[in-house]
Amino acid sequence: MAQLSIHLSAIKANYDLLKARVGNACDVAGVVKANAYGLGVSRVAGALRDAGCTTFFAATLPESIELRMLLGASPTIAMLNGFAPQDAELYHENTITPVLNDIEQVNAYQRFSSAQNTHMPAIAHIDTGMNRLGIHPGDMSADMFDGLNIRALMSHFISSEEKESPLNPKQNKAFQTIVSAFPAMPKSLCNSAGIFLSDDYHYDMVRPGMALYGLNPTPYAANPMHDVVTLDAKILQIHSVRKNETAGYNATYRFEKDSAVAIVDIGYADGLFRKTSNTANLSYNGIACPIRGNVSMDLTIIDLANIPESQMPKTGDMVEVIGPNQSADDLARDAQTIGYEILTSLSRRFERNYT
Amino acid sequence: MAQLSIHLSAIKANYDLLKARVGNACDVAGVVKANAYGLGVSRVAGALRDAGCTTFFAATLPESIELRMLLGASPTIAMLNGFAPQDAELYHENTITPVLNDIEQVNAYQRFSSAQNTHMPAIAHIDTGMNRLGIHPGDMSADMFDGLNIRALMSHFISSEEKESPLNPKQNKAFQTIVSAFPAMPKSLCNSAGIFLSDDYHYDMVRPGMALYGLNPTPYAANPMHDVVTLDAKILQIHSVRKNETAGYNATYRFEKDSAVAIVDIGYADGLFRKTSNTANLSYNGIACPIRGNVSMDLTIIDLANIPESQMPKTGDMVEVIGPNQSADDLARDAQTIGYEILTSLSRRFERNYT
Numbered sequence: 001m002a003q004l005s006i007h008l009s010a011i012k013a014n015y016d017l018l019k020a021r022v023g024n025a026c027d028v029a030g031v032v033k034a035n036a037y038g039l040g041v042s043r044v045a046g047a048l049r050d051a052g053c054t055t056f057f058a059a060t061l062p063e064s065i066e067l068r069m070l071l072g073a074s075p076t077i078a079m080l081n082g083f084a085p086q087d088a089e090l091y092h093e094n095t096i097t098p099v100l101n102d103i104e105q106v107n108a109y110q111r112f113s114s115a116q117n118t119h120m121p122a123i124a125h126i127d128t129g130m131n132r133l134g135i136h137p138g139d140m141s142a143d144m145f146d147g148l149n150i151r152a153l154m155s156h157f158i159s160s161e162e163k164e165s166p167l168n169p170k171q172n173k174a175f176q177t178i179v180s181a182f183p184a185m186p187k188s189l190c191n192s193a194g195i196f197l198s199d200d201y202h203y204d205m206v207r208p209g210m211a212l213y214g215l216n217p218t219p220y221a222a223n224p225m226h227d228v229v230t231l232d233a234k235i236l237q238i239h240s241v242r243k244n245e246t247a248g249y250n251a252t253y254r255f256e257k258d259s260a261v262a263i264v265d266i267g268y269a270d271g272l273f274r275k276t277s278n279t280a281n282l283s284y285n286g287i288a289c290p291i292r293g294n295v296s297m298d299l300t301i302i303d304l305a306n307i308p309e310s311q312m313p314k315t316g317d318m319v320e321v322i323g324p325n326q327s328a329d330d331l332a333r334d335a336q337t338i339g340y341e342i343l344t345s346l347s348r349r350f351e352r353n354y355t
Numbered sequence: 356m357a358q359l360s361i362h363l364s365a366i367k368a369n370y371d372l373l374k375a376r377v378g379n380a381c382d383v384a385g386v387v388k389a390n391a392y393g394l395g396v397s398r399v400a401g402a403l404r405d406a407g408c409t410t411f412f413a414a415t416l417p418e419s420i421e422l423r424m425l426l427g428a429s430p431t432i433a434m435l436n437g438f439a440p441q442d443a444e445l446y447h448e449n450t451i452t453p454v455l456n457d458i459e460q461v462n463a464y465q466r467f468s469s470a471q472n473t474h475m476p477a478i479a480h481i482d483t484g485m486n487r488l489g490i491h492p493g494d495m496s497a498d499m500f501d502g503l504n505i506r507a508l509m510s511h512f513i514s515s516e517e518k519e520s521p522l523n524p525k526q527n528k529a530f531q532t533i534v535s536a537f538p539a540m541p542k543s544l545c546n547s548a549g550i551f552l553s554d555d556y557h558y559d560m561v562r563p564g565m566a567l568y569g570l571n572p573t574p575y576a577a578n579p580m581h582d583v584v585t586l587d588a589k590i591l592q593i594h595s596v597r598k599n600e601t602a603g604y605n606a607t608y609r610f611e612k613d614s615a616v617a618i619v620d621i622g623y624a625d626g627l628f629r630k631t632s633n634t635a636n637l638s639y640n641g642i643a644c645p646i647r648g649n650v651s652m653d654l655t656i657i658d659l660a661n662i663p664e665s666q667m668p669k670t671g672d673m674v675e676v677i678g679p680n681q682s683a684d685d686l687a688r689d690a691q692t693i694g695y696e697i698l699t700s701l702s703r704r705f706e707r708n709y710t
Contacts, residue, residue: 132654246484263487340623341623
């Protein structure tokens with residue numbers, strides 16, 4: 001069976017690295033939505049707490065409640081997908097801090113807060129151009145948060161992994177203008193990549209996700225983060241192939257010479273995207289073995305032509321899918337996507353080890 | 356939260372349809388690997404058993420053992436990924452029928468069988484051109500299965516969903532030639548699509564997977580199968596956008612006119628592939644709403660421009676991702692993949708209903 005190893009020590013080291021980068025005056029929250037980007041929220045959130053993280057971001061209410069159960073009473077748990085009035089009691093019972101994404105949500109939360117006779121905690125999300133979630137700047141007014149305890153005013157970068165994108169300073173300027181009306185409230189603008197753009201963008205809290213998990217927040221430069229994930233798959237069978245034979249479904253690859261192939265126990269049902277068919281490599285002892293033909297649901301065919309006769313693998317040996325020779329970002333390139341989607345697609349069929 | 360409905364009654368109807376097609380002399384096995392193609396093996400395998408299925412195919416040993424626990428002692432559970440000698444006791448204890456994929460596995464299983472003083476059951480897989488798993492025809496000999504109880508000789512089509520592919524009759528002919536040396540052993544060649552190619556290919560057992568789950572085994576014609584999956588996602592927020600504003604990460608879509616968008620609580624972490632960015636539609640009341648900008652991890656932006664003012668949705672309404680207006684096969688086309696990968700990528704974050 002394929003083996004997924006998640007290095008919790010690297011996640012901690014990444015948290016420390018970001019903490020050092022932003023300095024003590026700035027809070028480093030941990031974004032652990034989507035099962036901590038596929039890596040397993042229970043272990044990952046625990047590791048982040050041990051590293052000193054006290055604010056966690058989830059996307060959905062079930063994720064938020066799960067986090068509260070995992071982490072106990074003390075951390076702040078914020079929910080990005082907003083406040084739904086019909087779930088108000090659940091937010092309250094579990095002390096979930098909703099991220100308020102439009103005026104409707106602000107008003108509904110104010111009514112709920114008022115009914116509790118208290119100033120309930122919230123984060124307010126202002127849209128500075130993403131056009132996804134967030135309060136429209138035109139809807140802002142000085143007294144709009146009366147009756148609430150606003151823990152942060154936040155916005156979200158559109159293109160922060162593009163160092164020279166004019167959108168970054170443009171969004172920061174828009175954010176600055178808007179939040180200047182609320183001098184007493186903490187501010188937050190940065191995702192992982194934003195942290196590396198400019199110290200001016202750090203404000204009072206940053207909200208890294210991908211960088212904690214070892215993806216590269218600076219694709220224009222070497223990855224400053226520690227590798228978190230290794231994924232190895234097992235060779236089920238090795239056999240020779242002859243020139244002009246084909247590989248896999250629909251015969252999309254034709255061998256140009258006699259060779260040998262290994263059949264590996266990982267497929268698209270495990271998150272090795274079918275888009276990697278005939279494009280990506282897996283590696284054996286550091287030697288690249290190209291994927292031949294279409295990736296199947298449970299199996300992948302790799303070519304052993306690059307491996308010297310004396311170093312040929314045998315049945316039961318492991319090949320690297322993600323690791324020192326190929327990062328999740330590298331694999332994403334071959335799959336025509338981004339490293340995030342590689343991580344969130346990792347299968348529950350793997351044997352998982354946390355180190 | 357997004358809602359995934361799996362219509363077990365449709366799976367049963369699909370089983371009946373295939374059974375009627377192949378006739379009583381031919382066994383219809385159920386392929387339930389990869390968590391029953393992502394639909395949930397416990398409920399799906401139970402439904403197939405209720406429909407009369409007595410042979411189940413899994414890919415891996417953990418899947419096979421899980422099936423044995425789910426289904427009790429009586430069904431045949433076959434494991435496609437082969438026989439690994441170090442796991443021999445586990446196959447034996449759980450009465451797993453291994454699919455023997457090369458001579459090495461045949462010989463190892465013969466030794467194990469001999470040590471148990473019995474003729475142990477197995478399926479032998481012969482490669483007729485796939486170059487994935489399977490015994491090479493050149494390695495076949497008349498006495499090669501001595502000491503084993505061979506329940507079936509099987510092979511696997513390369514391009515059975517292409518009706519006119521010359522590979523189909525070519526593989527059938529190769530299979531016929533090889534199996535003619537073993538007249539007493541049952542034979543099996545067809546996956547879902549193979550069943551619809553020719554009655555001559557049915558032999559003694561067929562092994563459908565995708566057709567049971569409502570994917571189209573005849574892409575050259577209307578889908579003969581019943582729809583199994585519906586997936587609906589919830590609108591978290593609706594807001595207006597102005598001409599020339601952009602949508603989502605990296606501003607990959609620019610609105611050509613003033614419009615309104617809905618932000619839906621489904622993203623690529625849920626299996627809505629990022630490749631559907633700016634290509635696929637979700638639908639509201641049967642009206643297509645194009646995805647605008649990049650699909651995010653947990654959220655997707657759709658354009659409401661096609662919806663008449665009087666029918667505008669509101670926050671909390673559901674939109675269709677897979678259903679009467681868009682099959683998994685349709686969505687696959689927009690995601691540049693196949694329906695199988697859509698199904699196996701469906702998230703565990705959904706609320707699942709079985710009907």
